[in-house]
Amino acid sequence: MKTTIKTGLAALVLLLAISCKKENSSIKFLPANDDISTEALSTDIDGAARDTIRIGTQVWRSTNLNLSRYRNGDKIPQVTDPAAWAALTTGAWCYYNNDPATGAIYGKLYNWFAVNDPRGLAPAGWHVPSDAEWATLTTFLGGEAVAGGKMKETGKKHWLAPNTDATNSSGFTGIPGGVRYNFEFSGIGGYCYWWSSTEHSVDNSWDCFLSYTTGFMFQTSNTKRNGFSVRCIKD
16 A cells, blocks of 8 residues: 655654555674574774674664765765755755754665665665565564564663553664655654665655554555665675
């Protein structure tokens, strides 16, 4: 089912009812159980170290992407003007509320055109997960009704109350970076959306969505012009 984000937290809550669709490093596993383990640091093109986490057969970055360059070194444009952002058909990024302080915590927000750019948004050895790869994660964590809680960071440091069912038992450490929808920003503290690499239609692409009000993990479809977080998975 196609879903388009509306403005404001109230409209974002409505999505819960209508939007179900449903670096270069060597990796060394640290002692843990057979299915979930923290791994060595990897380094992205901007020189920042990022933790990784193995969940089942998949290896994920445990932080949101915060790059300003494509894999080949070309700059990704930062677009702050709302009218310019809404008109884009090429890759761009922004900070939530155009505030650089949010980047250190939540990473950058990217439109889907940056995800799909042939120069590569993810660091070498990584990629933006497909819709099927998000589904694999959901299945491994017990299904969509419980996967979100296992993916969310616990407590109220970043999430609004009640942060329902959050255990972070997967180590994924999802935090609510909010979204950019054309002319406004919305949802920081309450929601996180991560792009998938899978196109849904000419105007829309699939994504993954978590909320402070539920332990569900939703796979939804939204306009490519939205600004969402990106979480990478190892090739």
